[in-house]
Amino acid sequence: MVRSNLVKPSPEVPLPVEPEIDTLHAEEFARELRRASDTLPPRINIDAESVEQGLAKLVLTLIEFIRRLLEKQAIRRMEGGDLSPEQIEELGLALMKLEEKMQELKAQFGLAKEDLNLDLGPVGRLI
Amino acid sequence: MNLYAYCLSDEVTDSMIESVAGLSGAKTRLMQCGEIMAVVSEFDDERATVTRENVLAHERVVRRVLSETTPLPFRFGAVVTESQLQSYVDSQQDHLKAQLERVRGCVEMSVKVIWNLEAVRQEIAEHYEQESKAIGAGETRRGSGTAFLVMKRSEILGENVTRTRAEEIADWLAEALEETVRETRVTVEPSAPLVISAAHLVERRRLKDYRSALRCARSSRRDLHFLTSGAWPPYSFTIAGS
Numbered sequence: 001m002v003r004s005n006l007v008k009p010s011p012e013v014p015l016p017v018e019p020e021i022d023t024l025h026a027e028e029f030a031r032e033l034r035r036a037s038d039t040l041p042p043r044i045n046i047d048a049e050s051v052e053q054g055l056a057k058l059v060l061t062l063i064e065f066i067r068r069l070l071e072k073q074a075i076r077r078m079e080g081g082d083l084s085p086e087q088i089e090e091l092g093l094a095l096m097k098l099e100e101k102m103q104e105l106k107a108q109f110g111l112a113k114e115d116l117n118l119d120l121g122p123v124g125r126l127i
Numbered sequence: 128m129n130l131y132a133y134c135l136s137d138e139v140t141d142s143m144i145e146s147v148a149g150l151s152g153a154k155t156r157l158m159q160c161g162e163i164m165a166v167v168s169e170f171d172d173e174r175a176t177v178t179r180e181n182v183l184a185h186e187r188v189v190r191r192v193l194s195e196t197t198p199l200p201f202r203f204g205a206v207v208t209e210s211q212l213q214s215y216v217d218s219q220q221d222h223l224k225a226q227l228e229r230v231r232g233c234v235e236m237s238v239k240v241i242w243n244l245e246a247v248r249q250e251i252a253e254h255y256e257q258e259s260k261a262i263g264a265g266e267t268r269r270g271s272g273t274a275f276l277v278m279k280r281s282e283i284l285g286e287n288v289t290r291t292r293a294e295e296i297a298d299w300l301a302e303a304l305e306e307t308v309r310e311t312r313v314t315v316e317p318s319a320p321l322v323i324s325a326a327h328l329v330e331r332r333r334l335k336d337y338r339s340a341l342r343c344a345r346s347s348r349r350d351l352h353f354l355t356s357g358a359w360p361p362y363s364f365t366i367a368g369s
Binding site for chain 2 (some may be wrong): 019020021022024025026027032033034035054071072073074076079084085087088089090091092093094096125
């Protein structure tokens with residue numbers, strides 16, 4: 001999200017050498033910033049040891065994204081009233097099994113829920 | 128011999144950088160690229176290793192320039208040959224001059240906000256609990272598939288409300304500071320405790336007003352935790368070579 005409020009440039013004003021950092025919750029921010037940087041490596045490591053997990057993470061992220069879209073679509077149809085109770089049950093069971101399968105795959109590759117995401121730069125995160 | 132590039136500027140002078148050492152303690156110098164100067168130092172390797180010492184050396188040089196004028200900083204690790212750098216700046220001359228104009232007289236200020244995500248989720252969950260029960264009571268009898276969809280519906284509604292709440296915080300912050308900032312970049316993460324990461328491009332002469340407005344805003348939201356920092360080089364607004 002970018003907001004712009006362009007005004008006429010001003011002449012340079014000298015600054016102190018060190019930046020000021022102000023918070024009453026330093027440890028909490030350190031923890032959250034570390035978590036944020038750990039969760040989303042900007043690139044997949046293509047070395048022999050980590051390539052499998054890196055690619056699994058990418059593929060599972062895309063599957064997770066599609067799975068969530070399917071869930072939303074199913075709920076929309078359920079709310080819209082254009083599905084019979086039997087169809088709702090069948091759809092729900094299929095999505096439940098898909099979620100269970102995703103849990104298995106994540107466990108197999110040692111991935112947590114928050115690992116399945118992509119940083120799309122200025123657009124934000126995929127999920 | 129490679130060069131390590133720190134930043135670009137059309138106002139930097141030799142005297143601004145003469146006392147500051149670059150990576151590996153190398154002497155920094157200016158390289159003329161048309162109307163723009165690049166701050167560089169000699170560099171023996173093909174790539175710069177990310178170490179605390181190297182990152183601080185990069186920051187020290189850029190910051191030294193920032194203390195007197197606003198440069199376009201390179202990201203850490205810009206190792207180039209002289210001809211590569213010359214070619215890049217020559218080919219991007221107009222764009223880089225426009226970027227320098229955009230940040231002239233400004234610095235970047237950062238605001239990060241942590242909210243109590245669990246409390247927000249709890250409040251929302253309670254709100255939807257009754258509704259879900261009402262829908263689920265009839266549907267559960269039909270089977271677990273339907274109950275699953277009912278539960279997912281509550282989750283999605285909860286996520287939507289959480290997102291709206293997070294965006295309200297971003298809007299509130301933007302409104303509180305809008306008179307004092309030239310430009311804003313903000314990332315909203317409704318599913319994380321660190322809900323807002325905002326970068327503000329602020330004119331140096333308005334820093335006092337900005338800080339005052341920020342203090343005032345912070346004091347009105349005791350439910351949120353803030354980390355404010357700056358002044359920084361304008362990395363979020365213009366990074367040379369990106």
